[in-house]
Amino acid sequence: MRLEQPLRKSDLVIAMGSHDLRVAEHAARLFLDGWAPTLICSGGLGRLTEGAWQVSEASRFSRIAMEMGVPEENIILEDRSSNTAENLIFTRALCNRKGIKARSAILVHKPYMLRRVWATRGVYWPELEAVLSAPAISFDAYPTEEIPLPQVIHILVGDMQRIILYPKKGYAIPQDVPDDAVRAYETLRDAGYTEQLAEE
Secondary structure: OOOOOOOOOOOOEEEEOOOOOOHHHHHHHOOOOOOOEEEEEEOOOOOOOEEHHHHHHHHHHHHHHHHHOOOOOEEEEEEOOOOOHHHHHHHHHHHHHHHHOOEEEEEEEOOOHHHHHHHHHHOOOOEEEEEEEEEOOOOOOOOOOOOOOOHHHHHHHHHHHHHHHHHHHOOOOOOOOOOHHHHHHHHHHHHOOOOOOOOO
């Protein structure tokens, strides 16, 4: 599910909202390292933050970025989206409204979300020259007190289901999914890791 690509200078770094604040830290580091002149923090409240957070994902991400040294004037907030498709749709519309010529971007998300981001961009912002990046965290090191291992597995199962399901619904471009990955998904689903499954 990880599909990280070599970095290249881009017009934007887009931090795609989630419950994992390490995504914000990684996006801020990319900006500070000079990979793009503008950081867009995208995210309202989604399926993992609605009811748990009092402010938008974009607001929390931008606050972290500023604490790390990103100037406020280089940050743009998109704080209405609630899923990956809306991250892209609303950010694209925001750039158009602000007259930002966004030809290229580094799309930053959680490690296991990169394939979904790539497939979703192929439908909702196909002309954007994008590369993917995520915090360099191994699976074993990924769980935290705030994001415990059982929750991680529920989310992974839900995201794998979406990689398989969403192309059929027109929400993403198709990807080859190896048979062993499908079997692993089915085994975990059948074992009860179903809290984050989408409706078929």
